[in-house]
Amino acid sequence: MENNFKSGFIAIIGRPNVGKSTFLNRVVGQKIAIMSNKPQTTRNKIQGVLTQDDAQMVFIDTPGIHKPKHRLGDFMVKIAENTLNEVDAVLFMINAEEGYGKGDQYILDLLQKIHSPVFLVINKIDLVHPHKLLDLIAQYKDKYDFEEIIPISALQGNNVDNLLGLLKDHLPQGPQYYPANQVTDHPERFIISELIREKVLELTREEVPHSVAVVIDSIEKRSSNAIYLQATIVTERKSQKGILIGKQGTMLKNIGIKARKDIESLLGTKVFLELWVKVKADWRNKQSQLNEYGFRMDEY
Ligand SMILES: Nc1nc2c(ncn2[C@@H]2O[C@H](COP(=O)(O)OP(=O)(O)OP(=O)(O)O)[C@@H](O)[C@H]2O)c(=O)[nH]1
Numbered sequence: 001m002e003n004n005f006k007s008g009f010i011a012i013i014g015r016p017n018v019g020k021s022t023f024l025n026r027v028v029g030q031k032i033a034i035m036s037n038k039p040q041t042t043r044n045k046i047q048g049v050l051t052q053d054d055a056q057m058v059f060i061d062t063p064g065i066h067k068p069k070h071r072l073g074d075f076m077v078k079i080a081e082n083t084l085n086e087v088d089a090v091l092f093m094i095n096a097e098e099g100y101g102k103g104d105q106y107i108l109d110l111l112q113k114i115h116s117p118v119f120l121v122i123n124k125i126d127l128v129h130p131h132k133l134l135d136l137i138a139q140y141k142d143k144y145d146f147e148e149i150i151p152i153s154a155l156q157g158n159n160v161d162n163l164l165g166l167l168k169d170h171l172p173q174g175p176q177y178y179p180a181n182q183v184t185d186h187p188e189r190f191i192i193s194e195l196i197r198e199k200v201l202e203l204t205r206e207e208v209p210h211s212v213a214v215v216i217d218s219i220e221k222r223s224s225n226a227i228y229l230q231a232t233i234v235t236e237r238k239s240q241k242g243i244l245i246g247k248q249g250t251m252l253k254n255i256g257i258k259a260r261k262d263i264e265s266l267l268g269t270k271v272f273l274e275l276w277v278k279v280k281a282d283w284r285n286k287q288s289q290l291n292e293y294g295f296r297m298d299e300y
């Protein structure tokens with residue numbers, strides 16, 4: 001039985017907002033990658049691990065690949081290229097509703113340089129008429145020699161199991177890389193900060209840019225079923241700090257309440273969360289300002 005076990009690393013690529021994080025979260029059954037309706041919120045590579053009786057799939061969620069405009073961009077793309085060559089399969093995800101675009105051609109060019117098998121995943125089929133889907137499949141078939149073309153709805157779950165089955169068929173025999181109950185190899189710290197950042201983006205809409213960072217200052221387990229967390233939201237400008245705090249602190253409270261609920265369901269314990277806002281410039285003087293803008297979320 002051991003001999004028939006299949007495993008492999010699978011990269012998910014696609015333009016921003018096509019639904020990569022939604023897919024990953026559905027597959028591994030937990031909210032581990034940040035989800036947002038704004039593009040380019042996936043900044044780090046996040047691995048989700050799906051373990052079945054006879055297979056293990058390790059997913060790598062790459063940042064939205066797009067045309068590099070500066071050196072950092074070039075560097076990122078080089079990393080993406082290397083990653084794509086090292087994995088066992090690549091899922092190229094597109095948005096059925098948007099159809100073919102320039103950004104996709106850029107990715108298709110990138111894919112021409114790699115040897116790993118590529119699956120075209122057409123996501124958000126719940127939003128389009130079947131005729132449009134057929135046109136899209138025909139269009140993409142001409143552009144690249146895909147291993148498979150699979151339409152899905154990551155949000156509703158349609159055809160996702162079929163995709164996983166096909167993927168498994170293509171994976172090589174291999175070891176179980178991670179324990180069966182592990183869904184991600186990232187420390188909880190990172191996931192927690194992403195959950196808080198997600199709430200910031202969700203609640204502040206366009207007013208606060210993606211450059212906002214969330215730093216976990218401390219995680220303390222004071223009893224078997226309670227975790228005490230301190231986190232700081234770091235912004236670049238004073239005006240953003242004002243928005244994040246809101247009138248009489250209402251915005252920060254709301255961010256904290258929503259984040260706490262998600263963190264509690266992720267960790268399965270009660271969470272006490274203290275949240276602070278800092279401007280990058282006064283980051284070093286943090287200690288002296290702590291009491292000015294902080295809230296304990298368990299009080300709300
Ligand atoms: N209707 C519909 N919406 C979807 C589907 N999959 C994802 N979405 C929505 O599309 C938006 C973007 O989804 P994400 O999963 O954050 O996209 P992403 O590709 O990870 O985006 P980046 O982090 O920018 O790379 C969210 O509002 C999702 O709810 C789907 O199958 N159907």
